[in-house]
């Protein structure tokens with residue numbers, strides 16, 4: 617079964633082909649450089665770029681795989697959550713393609729796809745605990761099956777990735793901030809500054825990351841006022857450690873409370889090298905099996921869309937051409 621996945625929910629235009637759940641090839645055009653000029657994603661520019669690249673990328677992918685559009689059994693697209701204009705470009709493209717080549721059309725929940733991305737490299741087993749940490753979400757789920765996920769905890773304000781991006785801006789790094797902080801933190805001392813860890817009330821599995829940007833700003837201002845030199849690498853490492861301490865502690869607490877012995881990691885922040893290492897250590901200590909996609913499958917990509925569609929196809933899910941894009945879609 618050949619399934620094409622299309623991802624255009626934010627600032628990556630991506631297409632991938634999966635055969636029976638196995639990734640064959642993928643193409644991706646990142647818009648990061650364009651949005652970096654503005655310090656964050658500009659929705660109008662994002663939709664235009666998707667429109668500009670989708671057709672060319674599709675042709676390139678078909679050529680590389682020596683496939684014709686009529687070979688595709690399923691055309692799947694990210695239907696939300698995300699930027700409305702960007703989603704609409706992908707959904708319209710996918711509908712036209714499915715109609716034109718007689719393939720089954722499927723709209724995929726972007727969050728769902730992130731959670732299933734680890735299934736491209738290792739067979740996922742359920743139930744499992746799911747940790748989704750991205751630019752828009754910080755959620756802990758109980759994953760009962762590929763299609764059924766229950767929220768156990770979530771961020772009450774900023775997502776983890778949003779915190780990385782905001783703090784990167786504060787310390788003068790570019791956009792997107794996550795990978796830049798990840799890199800810079802390797803040269804810094806994670807205990808140089810003790811930024812506040814926000815755990816909320818006892819036993820809460822929710823998160824709050826909106827205060828940490830102010831914490832970093834206040835620290836920088838007070839150091840400047842005191843005439844002390846600021847060490848960006850120490851700030852990056854200390855900020856990152858403060859965020860990771862909370863994420864790792866709550867995730868392990870959730871796994872223990874739910875009696876889960878499997879953990880699925882997902883989302884752009886899951887590409888963070890320190891998070892991967894610290895979560896792996898914590899899981900090893902607690903006897904939890906960690907399913908962790910490679911970094912390229914953590915950030916937005918189309919292979920995860922095709923993979924999620926493959927699971928949905930097996931469950932008999934089919935959409936028709938009245939399907940809409942939903943910017944605020946939840947699981």
Ligand code: KG4
Pocket residue numbers: 626749750751752753776777778780781792793794795798883884885886887888889914915916
């Ligand atoms: O999943 P994703 O590609 O898009 C959304 O669906 O949001 O996640 C993007 C987020 C951005 O906030 C980016 O800064 C963050 O993931 N990110 C990282 C790393 N790579 C991407 N955060 C920390 N460390 C990284 N290595």
Ligand code: ZN
Pocket residue numbers: 726730750751883884915916
């Ligand atoms: Zn995403």
